[in-house]
Amino acid sequence: MSNGVLTEQKPAPPPIEKIKVKIDGKEIEVPKMMPDWQGKLQATTMLQACELAGVEVPHYCYHPKLPVAGNCRMCLVEFGTPMMGPDRKPVLNPDGTPKIARSVLPYEPTSARGAIACASPISPGMEIYPSSPATKQMREGVLEYLLINHPLDCPICDQAGECKLQEYSVDYGKASSRFAEEKVHKPKQVNLGPRVMLDDERCILCSRCIRFTKDIAKDDALGFVERGSHSTLTKFPGKNFDNNYTLNTVDICPVGALTSKDFRFQMRVWFLKESKSICTSCGTGCNIVMGSRENKVYRYEPRENDAVNSCWMCDHGRLNYKWINRDDRLTKVGGSKLNVQYQDGAWSTALRAVSDALKNAATGSVAIIASARQTNEELYLLKKLGKKYDALTDSVGRMDKGDHLLLNADRNPNTTG
């Protein structure tokens, strides 16, 4: 899961007006406007303000790069606003501080009325209570409702270890369930497309995948059918979930409903070593995290970089990692002209042989074939070497079709250096 997004909110540019709010009793100044999922400035939400204050607000459906849906209700927080007198002036406490009117249910003024932090704008003097007992109670309530019909099959679920249901259960869950009814049963092992499998019983209907597919991938392929607790995620009839970005839905699925056919049942995520890297499958250079164990790569996942790939990457690049561990991959080095036999560990001998040969080479007699899949640094040095011998330098792209989002037409990462 690419969850760096929680902490990597960028503060808005300076000319924006700041307003003061209190979060858990601590006063903090936050920008009045902040970028929304499209980067457009909008009124700062309670959730953004809490993040600036370093307070995490749990959520499922909210994703900073997707339109706000507000349906999971996990981010409900108790809040209050300065109380206004009949003269439209703030009412003050005896100590001169403004009196705060906590938001309550109009029909039951003893109970707090929470607001969804993901969609509710802040206002000057507002107090947000993300750690209050009422907020905690709301989160516990929502989590319980999410779990009653959930299959609780963590031991066989690929999401285990990076599942938001598990994570929030630690904070807001109960050890045992009071649910005494039969669970709702829904389709299991639904084949959404060539790369994604769906387990509808695990789905918490947060609609992240639907919003991503519609608004980012621009392929309106997913939707809900049925109503109420029987609501079911599905693909449109007659349509296959087969665009070049389907596997991003697996990343943003907060639970184990959507799984990658390539990765499912292959490796427990807690065994994976995560290394930051760059995808080499086209000229875009999406930032990625490689998951590997014992020198074997199991998956690529996108790493957030708003200058390049936001939180996404294409399926083409994501699945183009198997060559790393392929048996027939050329790992040996050698050559008859160098008098070096092809074998493992011959690198130093071979390099010395090449270097010796080049020492005596005449200008114009050397040709170098290099790959634009090499790093910029390697290519720079090769070019320098080529210049020395007046070697012909040419760069050939591996052209194919690009797409509207991330996939570059040139499948080589470094054709243009």
Add this chain to the structure above:
Amino acid sequence: MPQEYRLILKHADEPGYTPDIDCYMRNGGYETLKKALSFQTKDLPDGKKQTPQEQIRQEVTTSGLRGRGGAGFSCGLKWSLVDRKSGKPIYMICNADESEPGTFKDRQIIHKDPHQLIEGMIVACFGNDVHLAYIYIRGEMPEGARILNRALAEARAKNFLGKNILGKGYDLEIHIHRGAGAYICGEETGLIESLEGKRAYPRIKPPYFPAILGLYMCPTIVNNVETLAAVKHIVQMGGAEYAKLGTPNNTGTRIVSVSGHVKKPGYFEVEVGKATLGELIFDEKFGGGLRDGRKLKAIIPGGSSAKVFKAGEKFKVKRKGPDGQLTPVEVDLLDLPYDFDSLQQAGSMSGSGAIIVMDDSTDIVAALANLSEFYAHESCGQCTPCREGSLWMSKALHRLTNGHGRKQDADYLIRIAQGIQGRTICAFGEACSWPVLSFINKFKDEFEARGARDEAKHSSSAGAGPSGEMRIAASPQH
């Protein structure tokens, strides 16, 4: 004794009165529209000018009209919240998705006097600078849609609709849109989504207040059928005159649907607050009393989502004393005036104006199970507490009616319901939890007795403990 006061339904049930435009016009139809369109800009004492549109809105504000759909929100205030400076078109939607169980008032207007609704709507549209309006009619009312479409065609032929209406330079078109059979389409933002061709998922507020970001993200007014019909009469008689009907802050007339265990179920138009709950149920002119030999057990006063009243309850209701001060007065259930404020102070609501009467033959557990099943079926499924909670409650209640209850189920159900109300996107959360909360709070003994009886039955019939057996029966995967 209170009488029916037929303002909106004045002609509806007259012999020979037909829903066609000629009959409507013979009875003074579309005169109000002519009046409204000929309003002139008025100079106010403070030197400002008031446009004809502002005058119509002023009349509605003066009338004190409160929405007849369920929430009882001030119509004048609703109109005043519309963003008129956005530069975007303003839309009007008539909410004819009458689906609240127990309610059958709007369909009387639609079926018997459709032109009254259309005239009220044209006047309301003119008053709000609306040039395109929709009537969203419930999918289960195909006949109503047919009647309205015919009426719209008639109105168009007479240039009450279309371009340059009656030569006054005002354009308006009204379209009918039929729902597909979902209760949630009556929720105004769900309705708007449905009208846009999407699933009727209610929108989050903020930011999507219809008055600012409604249909197609433009300012939109959504009014109930009866509300719009009342607008016609307000403009016709003047807001101040209309406000004399009914009682202060509860002005005008209301069509009340009375159903359940009464001799004469039906709809009755009364001045708001002039008849009591008891009169509406027992008076010969209204419900005509309970079936012979039966006693009153419970009343749902405002459509199935309103909190239930138990026979014999007493309430503290604020009444204006001779000194003008509001003082709490104890009022018997049956003496509660049927208006917005009194029922709210008694802890329920007049909602859609539907009174459901239950006599002592009612199995209160089964009645609640039935209601709860309706809400579980109609929950749209968008937000968590309502989606999961409504079905949870329904399943638990059906376990009770199926002989697998537990004594603790009463508290269990209350806690489920409390986890829904106030935490959802729309008011459906309240609609599905309030019946459970009120039924169980007021008839707790019956729920506990049912659970205790089942527990005793199971512990005596088999060796297994009651809760263990229930678990096995209800939850095979455990």
